[in-house]
Amino acid sequence: MGIERHLGDDGIGEVVVDLPPVNALPVAAWFELADAITALGRDPACRVVILRATGRGFNAGVDIKELADDPHHDALIGVNRGCYAAFAAVYDCEVPVVAAVQGFCLGGGIGLVGNADVIVASEDATFGLPEVDRGALGAATHLARLVPPLRLRSMVLLAETATAAELHHHGSVLAVVPRDDLEATAREVAERLAAKSGTILRRAKEALIGIDPVDVKKSYRFEQGLTYELTLRGVAQEARDAFVEKREAAFDE
Numbered sequence: 001m002g003i004e005r006h007l008g009d010d011g012i013g014e015v016v017v018d019l020p021p022v023n024a025l026p027v028a029a030w031f032e033l034a035d036a037i038t039a040l041g042r043d044p045a046c047r048v049v050i051l052r053a054t055g056r057g058f059n060a061g062v063d064i065k066e067l068a069d070d071p072h073h074d075a076l077i078g079v080n081r082g083c084y085a086a087f088a089a090v091y092d093c094e095v096p097v098v099a100a101v102q103g104f105c106l107g108g109g110i111g112l113v114g115n116a117d118v119i120v121a122s123e124d125a126t127f128g129l130p131e132v133d134r135g136a137l138g139a140a141t142h143l144a145r146l147v148p149p150l151r152l153r154s155m156v157l158l159a160e161t162a163t164a165a166e167l168h169h170h171g172s173v174l175a176v177v178p179r180d181d182l183e184a185t186a187r188e189v190a191e192r193l194a195a196k197s198g199t200i201l202r203r204a205k206e207a208l209i210g211i212d213p214v215d216v217k218k219s220y221r222f223e224q225g226l227t228y229e230l231t232l233r234g235v236a237q238e239a240r241d242a243f244v245e246k247r248e249a250a251f252d253e
Helices: 027-042 064-068 074-092 108-113 149-158 164-170 179-194 198-210 216-233 235-245
Strands: 002-007 012-018 048-053 097-101 104-106 118-122 126-128 161-163 175-177
Touching: 002 027, 012 027, 012 179, 027 048, 027 074, 048 179, 064 074, 064 235, 074 108, 074 216, 097 108, 097 179, 104 108, 108 126, 118 164, 118 179, 126 164, 149 161, 161 164, 164 175, 175 179, 216 235
Parallel strands: 012 048, 048 097, 097 118, 104 126, 118 175
Antiparallel strands: 002 012, 126 161
16 A cells, blocks of 8 residues: 556556545655656656556545644645645656546545646546635646636535546546546556657657646645635634534634
8 A cells, every 4th residue: 555656668657546545645645656756757768657546536635634633734734745746746747647537536636637648537537626615725726727717616616526527528538438447548548658759758748848828836836825824714724623523614704
């Protein structure tokens, strides 16, 4: 269990997240994930990276219980930096990143797939940001890469999810397949990429980053600042406590 990294003789690297029960990552795991993706991208033998997860869902975001149990906010600062590092690692990876998404993809999961180069998803995959209901903000920057502007607003403000079929309709998900076919589909896409010139792929990835109209790192950091403001005001802690205690949140403002 944890974050596993592999590189095959075919030039296909793989990073697998296995943190049951729901792949909600604590602070240390976000940094570990960032290191795994970065290391593969820097390996000259690697031409593409598959990012996938085991279990019920791809990613449930941050470990809310870790945040709720820390009155000094060290965990919040740590997870802010860890998520920033992991999202940036996907975005800056020197080779294409193929995300294979099953089940739920929430919060930090959106930050990962929104920075990927290709997304394939299982038919039961759903994508969303429950942040407003959890006393946080973040990864709207990355969700904006998956859905149109007004759909982005409704998803963020109402904490709604979108299906894989909807994202396929928007063109942000390449393929939607039965769950049993997801890993094979991701590998098929990776094999198509790995068959190309590694040098050209790396320059193509660099070119795509260079022409991006949005500075995703700066944009995401802005969102994180507002999350910290909510924490200082106390409303974020109440939202996190209510989630952990499985009750309705009671807000004074």
